Amino acid sequence: MTRSRDYDSIPGTYVYDSERGRIGYTLNMFCMSLNQAENRRAFKENEAAYLDRYALSAEQRRTVLERDWLGMLKVGGNIYYTIKIAFCDGLTFQDVAGMMSGVPKETYARMMLAGGRSPEGNRYKEKPHG
Amino acid sequence: MAKIVAGIACSHVPAIGVAMDRGQTHTDYWAPLFEGYAPAREWLAKLAPDVAIVVYNDHASAFSLELIPTFLIGVAASFPIADEGFGARPVPPVNGHPELAWHLAESLILDEFDMTIANQMPVDHGLTVPLSITCGQPAAWPFAVIPLCVNVVQYPPPTGARCYKLGQAIRSAVEKFDQDLRVVIYGTGGMSHQLQGERAGLINRQFDTAFLDGLTRDPLALTRITHTEYMREAGSEGVELVMWHVMRGALGEQAAEVYRHYHVPASNTAAGLMILENRN
Numbered sequence: 001m002t003r004s005r006d007y008d009s010i011p012g013t014y015v016y017d018s019e020r021g022r023i024g025y026t027l028n029m030f031c032m033s034l035n036q037a038e039n040r041r042a043f044k045e046n047e048a049a050y051l052d053r054y055a056l057s058a059e060q061r062r063t064v065l066e067r068d069w070l071g072m073l074k075v076g077g078n079i080y081y082t083i084k085i086a087f088c089d090g091l092t093f094q095d096v097a098g099m100m101s102g103v104p105k106e107t108y109a110r111m112m113l114a115g116g117r118s119p120e121g122n123r124y125k126e127k128p129h130g
Numbered sequence: 131m132a133k134i135v136a137g138i139a140c141s142h143v144p145a146i147g148v149a150m151d152r153g154q155t156h157t158d159y160w161a162p163l164f165e166g167y168a169p170a171r172e173w174l175a176k177l178a179p180d181v182a183i184v185v186y187n188d189h190a191s192a193f194s195l196e197l198i199p200t201f202l203i204g205v206a207a208s209f210p211i212a213d214e215g216f217g218a219r220p221v222p223p224v225n226g227h228p229e230l231a232w233h234l235a236e237s238l239i240l241d242e243f244d245m246t247i248a249n250q251m252p253v254d255h256g257l258t259v260p261l262s263i264t265c266g267q268p269a270a271w272p273f274a275v276i277p278l279c280v281n282v283v284q285y286p287p288p289t290g291a292r293c294y295k296l297g298q299a300i301r302s303a304v305e306k307f308d309q310d311l312r313v314v315i316y317g318t319g320g321m322s323h324q325l326q327g328e329r330a331g332l333i334n335r336q337f338d339t340a341f342l343d344g345l346t347r348d349p350l351a352l353t354r355i356t357h358t359e360y361m362r363e364a365g366s367e368g369v370e371l372v373m374w375h376v377m378r379g380a381l382g383e384q385a386a387e388v389y390r391h392y393h394v395p396a397s398n399t400a401a402g403l404m405i406l407e408n409r410n
Contacts (some may be wrong), residue, residue, distance in 0.1 A: 007358045012328030013366050017285040025195055032194040034215050070328070079326040080189045080283055084215035092399050093145065097330035108331060111394040116322075116333025123362050 012101070013123045014073040026074020030054040030064075031081035042090050070100045132304045136177060136401040137377040137385065137406040138170070139345065140260040141299040142186060142318040150267060153170055166391035168265050173389060174264050177198050180311040181227050181274045183234075183300065184257050186318040187282045191215065191254035197282050199246035202255075203238070203295060204277035205231040210227050212252035221267075227274035231408055234276065237303035239306055243296050253277055257291040260318045260323065263403065266329035273314075273340055280373050282319065290353040290375045294361065297379020304380075317377025319370030320393075322363075323399035332365040333400045334387055338392065349378045367399075382410035 007015050014020065033039045043050040050059055063071035065084060072082045086096045092093065098108030101117075111117060146163070149155055152326075153166040157158055191212035193199065206226050212216040238245050265272060278300075281287055288296075297315075304313055321341065324332040344352045353375050360369040378385070389405040 005358075007361055010329070010366075012330075013324070013361065014327050015285050015361065015366060016179070020285055021195065022207065028190075028195055030313065032190055035191065035213050035215070037217070040215070073326055078190075078195075078283065081195075083325075084190070087215040093325055095400050096375050097325055100326060100375075101328050101330045111331055112333075112398065115335065115394055116398075116400070117324075117331040119332060119334045119337075119363060122329055122332060 009124050009126070016078045020078070021078045022076075024032060024078060026054055027056055027060045027064075027072070027076055028078050028081035030056065033083045034084040034088055035089075044088060069096050073100075131196040131314055132309060133267070134144075134301055134304050134313045134315055134380050135179065135408055136314045137408070138174075138264060138316045139374045139377060139402065139404040139406070140261070140316060141320055141396065141399060141403070142259040142265055142400040143396040143399045143401055144214075144255040144259065145337060147255050150262050151220055155385045159371055161233060163327070163396055165392045166275045166393060166402065169389055170264055170405060171266055172312075172390070173405060175272075176408050177314070178216055178311075179314040180277060180366060181311060181313045182316060182381075183276045183278055183317040184318065185280060186260070186316070187276045187277050187370065187373065188325040189229045189254055189256055189283065192251040195284065198281050199279065199397045200281045200288050201243060202246040202248055202279040203231055203235050204248045204251055204279075205235060206249055206251070209251060209253045209275075210276060211258060212254040214254050219255065219258055221262060222270045224253055224257065224261075224271060224277070225331035227276055227307070227325065230304075230311065231276045234300065234303050234306050238296070241302070243298045245301055247281055251277070256318060258315050262394050277330075278376070280376065282370050282372065286357055287372050289357075290355055290372045293351070293354045293372045293375035294379035297376040297381075300370065313375045315380045318372035320364070320368060321371065321372045321400040321402040322365050322368045324365030325367050325398055327366070331398055333394055334368075335394065335400065337363045338400050338402060342390060342392065342402060343376055345374070345404060345406065346385065349375075354394050378406070381406055381408045384409040
């Protein structure tokens, strides 16, 4: 259905394109609701009940309840939206970035202080172009 | 006649705003970044422009996925500060310039740039952080602000070449405005960063340096960078750099670099700042 995209060869990257926009709309609109303080309170009081307001897939619901940040991206989450769940939890962008890349917070922070993740070896999933 | 006198390229990392709002700019972590902002603040205070056009992207604040304008101009008299999920930033509201903004909207649309027009919208860190970086913490912002939003959240953003041409059309429109206004234009976002996925934290100093150099050496060559190249080389969110082309297109070919600051990291991001003065 969707033609292959040249950015599909970039490793560890979930481009929020038409395919993800199609499956992720409701999930992201739930996240959008967290811009309002009263909704943040309601979500924190009873997460499952709050999520009942949104027609999420079972997998989308699981990723939210389990704070599976990487999983959310795979079911159509957009980072600018899903980060609002993290803000509810008192987490920062850097906390979530560390969790998505699968390393302890301190390790990720040290990597950033040392200049960040190098593009070397991180440009292509395979290595046809070096 | 109004005139665009300078351009400011500036990253808009939310954590930079948080550091200012919480008084953390002198910590070991933040001091090297903020020390580099001081000369830009002095330069801007001396320039004392009347209006700033701020090219930025909204981050699920004013707009959700319900409506995704590719290019939007704010024509309101004032813009409230958005709650992005952790309360609104404690910064002054942003006062607009409805006369110039409406003039731009009309002129740009008739020049074949199909702008969305916003009479009411809150503004988020994408706009307020560059103001904080370049103005500090005043009780009121020292100039009127025209927000100009570019979609970079839903793929695909407009191309770099299209953004550059929009900048050229903005310049032409500003010069047709019949009040004597000195206008600066901000291109915000970038530089290299990736906030998502297993590859989060990607920084490419070499790419960023070449991009900063290219803004004066060969800006048209930069407009040919594809979205995939931005994402591969500068991280998935590095594609925000297309917004810098709007700023660059609004300056003359001979724009001169008068200041540059580059620092890694600001949270997950390579923070860049460049001031360009219009010389023709």
